[in-house]
Amino acid sequence: MKRIIISHETRELFRSGAFRALLFLVAGALAFAAFSGQRSIDRQVEGAMAATAFEDVQRAKMRADTEAYEARLAAQGGKYEFAGARHAPGAGPPQGTNAGVVGAQTAKYLTLPPTGLASFAVGQSDIQLNYVPVSMNPTHTTTNNLELENPLNLMTGSFDIAFVLIFLLPIFILAISYDLLSSEKERGTLAMILAHPISLKELLASKIIARAGVLVASILGLGLVALFAVGTNLDSADTWSRFGLWITATLLYSMFWFAMAVMVNVYGKNSAANGIALAGTWLALVVVLPTLVSLLATTIYPAPSRMELTVAARDAQTAAEKTYMARLDEYYYDHLEFIPEGDERATDFLTVAMANRNAIEKAVRPLYDEFQGQLNRQESLVQRFQFISPAIMMQLALNEVSGTSADRYEHFLNQAYDFHARWGEYFSVKFLQRDPLKPADYDRFPAFEYQEEPFGTVLMRLVPSLLGMIVLLTGALLIPFLRLRRYQVATS
Secondary structure, eight states: OHHHHHHHHHHHHHHOHHHHHHHHHHHHHHHHHHHHHHHHHHHHHHHHHHHHHHHHHHHHHHHHHHHHHHHHHHHHOOOOOOOOSSOOTTOSSOGGGOHHHHHHHSOEEEEOOOOTTGGGOOGGGGTSOSEEEESSSOGGGGGOOOOOOOHHHHHHOOOOHHHIIIIIHHHHHHHTTTTTTHHHHHHTOHHHHHTSSOOHHHHHHHHHHHHHHHHHHHHHHHHHHHHHHHOOOTTOHHHHHHHHHHHHHHHHHHHHHHHHHHHHHTTOOOHHHHHHHHHHHHIIIIIIHHHHHHHHHHHHSOOOOHHHHHHHHHHHHHHHHHTHHHHHHHHHHTTGGGOOSTTGGGTOHHHHHHHHHHHHHHHHHHHHHHHHHHHHHHHHHHHHHGGGOHHHHHHHHHHHHHTOSHHHHHHHHHHHHHHHHHHHHHHHHHHHTTOOOOGGGGGGSOOOOOOOOOHHHHHHHHHHHHHHHHHHHHHHHHHHHHHGGGOOSSOO
16 A cells, blocks of 8 residues: 555656656756856866966976076086075076075965865865965965955855755755645545555655655755766765765755654644744754854854954064064074074075064964964864754765865865975075075975875764764654654544
8 A cells, every 4th residue: 555655646746747847946956056066166276276387387487597507507617506585687696596585485385185076065165265375474374365256155155066955955845745644634535545554654654755755866866967077086985985975964864854844744734834834944943043053153252353363464574674683583593503604694685584474473373373273163163063953964064075174174274284384494494504406406395295084084073963963863753653643634
């Protein structure tokens, strides 16, 4: 009997023009979301490539100058010398021999590579660029937000597959499930159906299986199509492991909303009341509670304004310029082995500039650390409160699966900070030693290669969100099936 009802319900769904229109809307929304997500990721990849290419051209030009200088000395004789930071144009060695000039005036762009599912959930990558410049400038300049996206787009977020799943999929589910029992009851056919050898519980389960089977299978099938269309690294086990987790999260989230539809239906209200109750539930769980959690996080742990960082940096720069000799003494105190003799230490403006940057770094770093600490505390609070809303758990899960989570970005930044120290140390030592850069030295500059987190680490961060959705799903299923015992089949 259950097979007959499932088959009948499935046929009725496909006969319905409204349901066919809904499936078309789902497919269109996911197709546009995949295109939008890919466009956002592609824009950042292209930006990283353009920035990297520009800096590579600058260093290549400096290297070409040193090669020409070396060839000229080989032909005419002479000593390969270190270039001063300032001299008459065309006179003396090229600036490419000065490590301080190369390290300060050109940047090494570090890139966070997108995962195979990056287009599925843009996450924080629309406001946190996946590429950062590293030079001899202070640390905070490495992570300055250079994004020029429309502020309204940044406020509302990107229209990606995660947006469709979190905000629109529940609406689609509730639209086909709000009247599971109420429609039969209102037509007077519920009692006739139950006269056959089938229980109310089996009838309800059959209706849910038919609807969930069609809609969820469509979502997962379209997700697979999107993976082949906009996914990358399809030959990587990591990509398919992430897609498996994406399927798991999507199934749990979908089943929760079907369970909510069942819960409302078993209270025996009419279809209009069911629709209003489910609409209110969607509004509370998907819109109101996530907004309240966000406000709570930013209220309890307000992050210092980036303007404060900028003002502090300018104040430190002004103070350093006014007392540059004291800053220079302090800088050489940190590099005692490189103190030159006599007054030579004050004659090179680049050394003074490096001393000023060192002073700015010391002045701004505490404020920058506080800024990052507050952001981390905000994220921790959201993690703790995620269990009150399936939408928050789903967003965190999809960001983690897609590799656009705050934790992965912080993992990237920590590597960038380490590289920033190596880059500065390499060029500072050569500059202070007045060791001229030769063409071969350009191949020995510090190199960066992003070290991906172990997949087990990603999985451990994902487990709380998945377990939270399982618990909510279990509770949402338990309540209605207990309530079914008191369901009135006929209207009084």
